[in-house]
Amino acid sequence: MQPGGASQWQIATLGTARLDSPLKPLIEARERSENYVDESDLVLVDDVLSTACERGVPVEQLPGLEPGGPRRKIFFDPSKLRAAIVTCGGLCPGLNNVVRGVVDELWWQYGVRRIHGIRNGYEGFIASYGHEVLDLTPASVRGIDEQGGTVLGTSRGQQDPEEVVDCLERLGIGVLFVVGGDGSMRGALRIASVVAERGLKISVVGIPKTIDNDIPFIDHSFGFQTAFARAAETIRSVVVEARSTPHGVGLVKLMGRHSGFIAAYAALARNDADFVLVPEVPFGLDDDADGRPGLLSLVQQRVAERGNAIVVVAEGAGQDLVPGEGVDASGNAVLGDVGRYLRRRLLDSFAEAGRPVNLRYVDPSYAIRSVPANGYDAVFCLRLAHAAVHAAMAGRTAMVVGRWHGRFVHVPTELAISRRNVVDPHGDLWLSVLEATGQPPRIG
Ligand SMILES: Nc1ncnc2c1ncn2[C@@H]1O[C@H](COP(=O)(O)OP(=O)(O)OP(=O)(O)O)[C@@H](O)[C@H]1O
Ligand SMILES: O=P(O)(O)OC[C@H]1O[C@](O)(CO)[C@@H](O)[C@@H]1O
Numbered sequence: 001m002q003p004g005g006a007s008q009w010q011i012a013t014l015g016t017a018r019l020d021s022p023l024k025p026l027i028e029a030r031e032r033s034e035n036y037v038d039e040s041d042l043v044l045v046d047d048v049l050s051t052a053c054e055r056g057v058p059v060e061q062l063p064g065l066e067p068g069g070p071r072r073k074i075f076f077d078p079s080k081l082r083a084a085i086v087t088c089g090g091l092c093p094g095l096n097n098v099v100r101g102v103v104d105e106l107w108w109q110y111g112v113r114r115i116h117g118i119r120n121g122y123e124g125f126i127a128s129y130g131h132e133v134l135d136l137t138p139a140s141v142r143g144i145d146e147q148g149g150t151v152l153g154t155s156r157g158q159q160d161p162e163e164v165v166d167c168l169e170r171l172g173i174g175v176l177f178v179v180g181g182d183g184s185m186r187g188a189l190r191i192a193s194v195v196a197e198r199g200l201k202i203s204v205v206g207i208p209k210t211i212d213n214d215i216p217f218i219d220h221s222f223g224f225q226t227a228f229a230r231a232a233e234t235i236r237s238v239v240v241e242a243r244s245t246p247h248g249v250g251l252v253k254l255m256g257r258h259s260g261f262i263a264a265y266a267a268l269a270r271n272d273a274d275f276v277l278v279p280e281v282p283f284g285l286d287d288d289a290d291g292r293p294g295l296l297s298l299v300q301q302r303v304a305e306r307g308n309a310i311v312v313v314a315e316g317a318g319q320d321l322v323p324g325e326g327v328d329a330s331g332n333a334v335l336g337d338v339g340r341y342l343r344r345r346l347l348d349s350f351a352e353a354g355r356p357v358n359l360r361y362v363d364p365s366y367a368i369r370s371v372p373a374n375g376y377d378a379v380f381c382l383r384l385a386h387a388a389v390h391a392a393m394a395g396r397t398a399m400v401v402g403r404w405h406g407r408f409v410h411v412p413t414e415l416a417i418s419r420r421n422v423v424d425p426h427g428d429l430w431l432s433v434l435e436a437t438g439q440p441p442r443i444g
């Protein structure tokens, strides 16, 4: 078995699932409906007629993703299985919900009694760090979902996948759940490859986490909704500040390294922003040679017309204007501080024009990702955890669980890391931003 399988949509399996699932009584009477996709069915990749037609293949050959959900037959014997869960990368609301959901589902529905928590991301597998391995039970994870962060700890930084698999073998792990972002999923695929090279029967299932919402083939990542709702609260306070002083300008910098979803959604959630700047849509500060106004004069204009202006900027926007600061332990770009740069340039531009301004700059930063999951994300996390456990128990591997066109699906990890999900400047989300803000499609 090689991760990825013959087709790019196909999910790799460890072998034939021969054991009756303990969930059989719950699922055997289910009937196919618009709300239930049978395990033998597929969720179509395309949801638009023209894209499906462009493939030029009969309907039954259209590409599809395996649906999530419990299988009638499972691969692992729950009484013999030892499972592990690890959380990696930056924080994200809902990590603890996923950990608790996985433990509860393994324990209560499948009867798995040996579940381990790996401490501090991939580091926890590496002997030289000396991290303890936790025993997780429903009792030990009860209530953790009420806290932000991750009770397991997390980290960035490269670890040798051979050493990780050595550890999995030493511990006798059959199923590994990796909760993390794109980097973690790259790591998970490398682990799955080493597992396959060694001919081991270890399932590696990912539960994609990222407040940036930058993983493709999933509608949204968990925690994203909580994060942008929290970011919208910051915009609300900046709006109050800007509207309560003459010539008020509010500037909010939000996370979003390469994808501007948090900035776009948070701005729409408040519907008070005048300008939204994202990494996907370049902008200029000064007016261009053809007289097209740049951001600085547009903000001045808005203040003159409406008395105040609100600018929401994603941290990854305007990186051509500020020097980067190298890379972090995982190799991710450490971005230049576009927020502080814009603050300075806006203040200078008002001063040069002889116009008064009261500028308030807020960077809520880690406050948006360290909070507990909201109600929507709590449900989403729990259901993703269930889907991940079902997939792993059925022997699926080198895959991530996600929701595609509103249905739970299995996505080959290779596909999930094949590109980055970004705000499409031609898409309807960005159009909504342009409609709500009234900002021109091209700035500078
Ligand atoms: N190409 C890769 N191969 C193996 N491991 C990787 C790779 N990229 C990243 N990792 C590992 O995955 C872990 C998490 O990666 P990273 O710090 O990039 O966060 P992430 O999972 O992308 O989450 P986020 O960016 O949302 O915070 C780190 O331990 C990192 O070393
Ligand atoms: O400071 P840290 O923990 O490395 O993480 C910051 C990054 O992590 C994220 O929250 C998720 O990738 C980004 O939005 C942000 O740039």
Ligand SMILES: [Mg+2]
Residues within 6 Å of the ligand: 089, 181, 182, 183, 332
């Ligand atoms: Mg990442």
